[in-house]
Amino acid sequence: MRRFLRHPVRLVPLGFLVAILFGTAALMLPLATIEEEKGAPFVTALFTATSAISVTGMAVTDTPHYWSGFGLALITVFTQLGGLGILTGAALVILTVSRQLGLRNRLLVQAESAEYGPGDIRRLLLRIAATVLACEAVMTVIIFGRLWLAYDYPPWHALWSATFHSVQAFNSGGFSLYSHGLLGFSRDPWILLPLTLGAIIGSLGFPALFEAARGWRRPIHWAVATKLTIWGTLVLLVAGSLILLIAEWTNPETIGRHGVAGKVMDAFSQLALGRTAGFEVVPTTAFREESYFVLIALMFIGGGSASTTGGIKVTTFFLLAFVIWAELRGEPDVTVGQRRVATSSQRQAITVALLSVAVVTLGTFTLILTVEPVAFYRSLFEVTSAFSTAGLSVGLAPSLPADGQLLLAALMYIGRVGPLTLGSAIALNTRRRLYRYPEEQPIVG
């Protein structure tokens, strides 16, 4: 067992599991709920703890009317710790594992080496924490002012709500203090823009964010991962918003009755807040089918690497696009902006994408075939949302029986830990092979 645990890749899944169990126990305390005298039932507490710690934000309860102030504070802390834990954990694990697995990667060793030696982790962690808190503070202040001045909230309530939603949005959480999410703030740029921009920045992940912030004058010099993340996110946001806007333009139940500016505001913020954080800005159950599929695709892709978002990641998606393009062009190398992409990165991208497709496919069919016969797109939406830790819901989760909720919780866990990390933790071969077999090029396709 000690030998099994020695490999750091195995500590991540176990760490999350332990955190979830503690969180479940805490949420089962009678103090955490408003009405349940004996505390929340096990499945509800487990689902909510997993959802908060994995920063998914999917809910099986009417959050503001089920959890007490203490319960909501726990959820906030779990989300923040989950978010920070992921950010710093990603930094640490990648640094540690990279030596053993031979992944010389850019996170610290290259991109950050100008400022940090590998022994200088504390400064990096502090900088991450400072950035998170600064962003959340700016978001909180703007939203607080708006809630206080325009919505006549009492100051303390306005501050609490502003803090809660800012933490959720920046950490790609997605819990809300309102039963209907952000529906009450439709078309209000003072509320939606801070949340949207915060969620987008939070979704980039610190390797890309720091390099883009430091080298914003010369994007041509960015690392491949940073280029793919920043430009890829931009492409996804613009294309996704446009499709959503066109699909919902005349839908009276979503944005059809708004003016042009309101349509654009709601479509953009729904897309940006839906794809990673999972907030509801317009009623998701009233979407047209095209919108469901756009959101499913974007949730599946997720955010930047080493960010609090799930999914296969923007880098993975666009790297695979470059791989396909190179293959179609008959190029021997996969090149992104004058850099050749290592075959090891390509292989990792393939594995992440295929394992994710397998998990989502299996999850969707398990839900339909063994738990509850629901429409395919609803099952696919909810499963993708749980796996990608986006947390946006078409309302299926709360109505599922216990085994269905446990399935979604398991998907959030797998999605958060990452199918590659989880699979490696189980299958990793710690012995080194001292020989190589002769090469062969089988025909495929």
Next chain:
Amino acid sequence: MRRFLRHPVRLVPLGFLVAILFGTAALMLPLATIEEEKGAPFVTALFTATSAISVTGMAVTDTPHYWSGFGLALITVFTQLGGLGILTGAALVILTVSRQLGLRNRLLVQAESAEYGPGDIRRLLLRIAATVLACEAVMTVIIFGRLWLAYDYPPWHALWSATFHSVQAFNSGGFSLYSHGLLGFSRDPWILLPLTLGAIIGSLGFPALFEAARGWRRPIHWAVATKLTIWGTLVLLVAGSLILLIAEWTNPETIGRHGVAGKVMDAFSQLALGRTAGFEVVPTTAFREESYFVLIALMFIGGGSASTTGGIKVTTFFLLAFVIWAELRGEPDVTVGQRRVATSSQRQAITVALLSVAVVTLGTFTLILTVEPVAFYRSLFEVTSAFSTAGLSVGLAPSLPADGQLLLAALMYIGRVGPLTLGSAIALNTRRRLYRYPEEQPIVG
């Protein structure tokens, strides 16, 4: 234009296009139909010609009651020419392209080099043709005898039916002389086994088939592609049949009323004849959902490389499984039975798989969103079946409007030519790059 055409990879899509247009014209002749005095309408003729030449076998007409003897003969010839064309074309193209694209592959250069020099193509083609005709002859004789002796068919009718279905099964065709496919031969091993075994052998492709036949004593020495094809096909057949058997065991509309031997016979032959050839042995519209998904998965995977089947191919599927396994184990190389798999083959496999996923996804949603709002699984089944040229149908194709049938015809064409070949024909860069960029290992996942 001449420069564009000079590259052989561009000749394949054009060749198929020309063949399909000739086939369409022939099927529009009044002589080819029983009742249409002016000949079949354009879309029907185009669909049927594409279906036959791409050896898909999906039908939009009640084949035996729509096409005349002449029309049926045309369909047989198209299927046989399409099948042979694919087999020999695959051999020739791979040989020619391999020099230019640098794919040293096993088909002729390595596996066959013991017997054939690259200039010795004629002998290989003759051997392929002889094998095809020999297998079809054996199948025809057994089925002819059975139809004549047990079903009291007149000898000429029995011979015609036996020939027609043998050609269809061996070439992964799938057209039938009976309105309800092979439903009338349920549980009859004398009909089903020759067709099933012929379809399986035909689905392997000649590179794998010839090497396995020559080196059957020492499977350990087979090439990687042969090992993946033979063992992979075996795994898919056994696992698929078992799932189908369990799912349908109690379904009175499919195999539920048969004895154990009958259940096994029907489940096995439905799976084996459905996944590549596309014959209906039990009523597909009565399947349970599990069965649909198994058949969709197996159709999508398809048969062996350089065979008459479509799909991503058995090699591609299992090669990707080995890639994932190596990544999870943290192995630097992807090894299959003591051979290292070239990264170029891995890249090709991932491109084929991802492009195929993209085509099927886009096709499914195009059908649902713009042509006809049908249940998701029916759309996915019909689109996968067309793209993988399996041709098994849940009955959607005949009821679709013209644009839906054209969509399916386009999918058969894309599936037959192959998304990789088609994409390469459009995107291929014929200039050589004389420099390599520095390498980078972006973080993904």
